[in-house]
Amino acid sequence: MKPDLFESPDYYNIDDLLTEEQKLVRSAARDWVKRDISPIIEEAAQEAKFPKQIIEGLAGIGAFGPYIPEAYGGAGLDQISYGLIMQEIERGDSGVRSTASVQSSLVMYPIFKFGNEEQRNKYLPKLASGEFMGCFGLTEPDHGSNPGGMVTHFKDKGDHYLLNGAKMWISNSPFADIAIVWAKSEEGRIHGLIVERGMEGFSTPETHNKWSLRASATGELIFDNVKVPKENILPNKSGLGAPLMCLDSARFGIAWGVIGAAMDCYDTALRYSKERHQFGKPIGSFQLQQKKLAEMITEITKAQLLAWRLGTLRNEGRATSAQISMAKRNNVDMALKIARDARQILGGMGISGEYSIMRHMMNLESVVTYEGTHDIHLLITGMDVTGLNAFK
Numbered sequence: 001m002k003p004d005l006f007e008s009p010d011y012y013n014i015d016d017l018l019t020e021e022q023k024l025v026r027s028a029a030r031d032w033v034k035r036d037i038s039p040i041i042e043e044a045a046q047e048a049k050f051p052k053q054i055i056e057g058l059a060g061i062g063a064f065g066p067y068i069p070e071a072y073g074g075a076g077l078d079q080i081s082y083g084l085i086m087q088e089i090e091r092g093d094s095g096v097r098s099t100a101s102v103q104s105s106l107v108m109y110p111i112f113k114f115g116n117e118e119q120r121n122k123y124l125p126k127l128a129s130g131e132f133m134g135c136f137g138l139t140e141p142d143h144g145s146n147p148g149g150m151v152t153h154f155k156d157k158g159d160h161y162l163l164n165g166a167k168m169w170i171s172n173s174p175f176a177d178i179a180i181v182w183a184k185s186e187e188g189r190i191h192g193l194i195v196e197r198g199m200e201g202f203s204t205p206e207t208h209n210k211w212s213l214r215a216s217a218t219g220e221l222i223f224d225n226v227k228v229p230k231e232n233i234l235p236n237k238s239g240l241g242a243p244l245m246c247l248d249s250a251r252f253g254i255a256w257g258v259i260g261a262a263m264d265c266y267d268t269a270l271r272y273s274k275e276r277h278q279f280g281k282p283i284g285s286f287q288l289q290q291k292k293l294a295e296m297i298t299e300i301t302k303a304q305l306l307a308w309r310l311g312t313l314r315n316e317g318r319a320t321s322a323q324i325s326m327a328k329r330n331n332v333d334m335a336l337k338i339a340r341d342a343r344q345i346l347g348g349m350g351i352s353g354e355y356s357i358m359r360h361m362m363n364l365e366s367v368v369t370y371e372g373t374h375d376i377h378l379l380i381t382g383m384d385v386t387g388l389n390a391f392k
């Protein structure tokens, strides 16, 4: 792979909107990605292997629980800092950002928010340091966009719960030490359970043959009469709203993260357009290529402003779920279109692993689907503005 020459675009001086702390956090993440991700990520993706050696570095830049209080091992940062960390990591690879999103927003967040003090103290510091890795089981083979229909369930057996069912498409499942599993009680109410690797009847087979997020491990969660200790239920919230609150946090991180992938594609295509000559001129001098580049930087700038404003609303506790849906949908779509256009600017070289663009493009095909598909987020916006529910 070519050396990492990335220069971050900032067309509207958005840096002026950031605090010194936010810029420092971003700079640490950016340096780490250049040093520890860029040199190894292409090979990891080609070999479809999650590079486990990066876990320590992710913890080091505060990517595990950026906004979880320091008392529990988190970094105690604000939401914009969290977003900037996701942006820098996804500039390297969406699969690496997935690992950080799941650990922070889908594992640490529910334990922090819905767990008791004992659960917080037992799990959060180890998750923050990367000693424990977690995964989040909501999607099932027959229930993806409609998680409320889930069939995974547990029965109260007096001194423990008996868990049965299956989850699929679960990021980090093949190596996770714990899983936050969403399952229905005998009354049909959804609860979160902490399931630990090693519990009898619990297995996590890996999903192979992915053309996307190849540097991230994806798998199933299978529960065959798993005895879950009663102290492993998250006591402070039940109902579908609980996992959806976790998704709000992760979708917010994605809205920022994909800006990084888009920036990397734009930066690569811009540099290439000035270096590559055809018909005796740099290809960047042709109007058709300039149109692509001009539209890319326009869309990146709009996405940055959307993410920054959403971050300020999150910091003030005012962001709605529908606002988060809009940003996730818009920014992922923006990044995917930029990746496709950037790939064309590189011509044949665009399909080569010498450059990051095709990897970003394939990764973004998962990002546009997970955490709520492009169409589901449109329907959430539609419901918000009309007051009419298209799902029911």
Ligand code: TGC
Pocket (backbone or CB within 6 Å): 097, 098, 099, 101, 102, 136, 138, 139, 144, 145, 146, 147, 148, 171, 239, 240, 241, 242, 244, 245, 247, 248, 250, 321, 370, 371, 372, 373, 376, 380, 391
């Ligand atoms: P609905 O009846 O609308 O809502 C059920 C209850 O939940 C409340 N609620 C929310 N609460 C918090 N945050 C939100 N975003 C919420 N949205 C809804 C709602 O008020 C209600 O509460 P209550 O008290 O009245 O019961 O639910 P529905 O069954 O009609 O479904 C709505 C829908 C379709 C929007 C939702 O289910 C949805 O978002 N579907 C998409 C599924 C999804 O995003 N799955 C993601 C799986 S995890 C993943 O992909 C991880 S990828 C990780 C990585 O690698 O980065």
Ligand code: FAD
Pocket (backbone or CB within 6 Å): 102, 135, 136, 137, 138, 139, 143, 144, 145, 146, 168, 169, 170, 171, 172, 213, 218, 366, 369, 370, 371, 372, 373, 374, 375, 376, 379, 390, 391
């Ligand atoms: P479906 O729900 O079957 O949707 C298929 C198509 O139908 C989509 O285009 C959808 O938009 C459309 N559709 C569905 N309902 C409607 C409707 N009402 N109106 C109009 N169109 C509709 N899940 C987890 O729980 N944890 C994870 O860690 C996780 N990681 C993932 C990692 C990867 C790499 C991938 C690919 C997925 C992951 N997922 C995870 C699952 C992901 O969240 C689901 O794939 C996603 O929610 C969509 O569900 P589905 O694949 O079952 O598609």
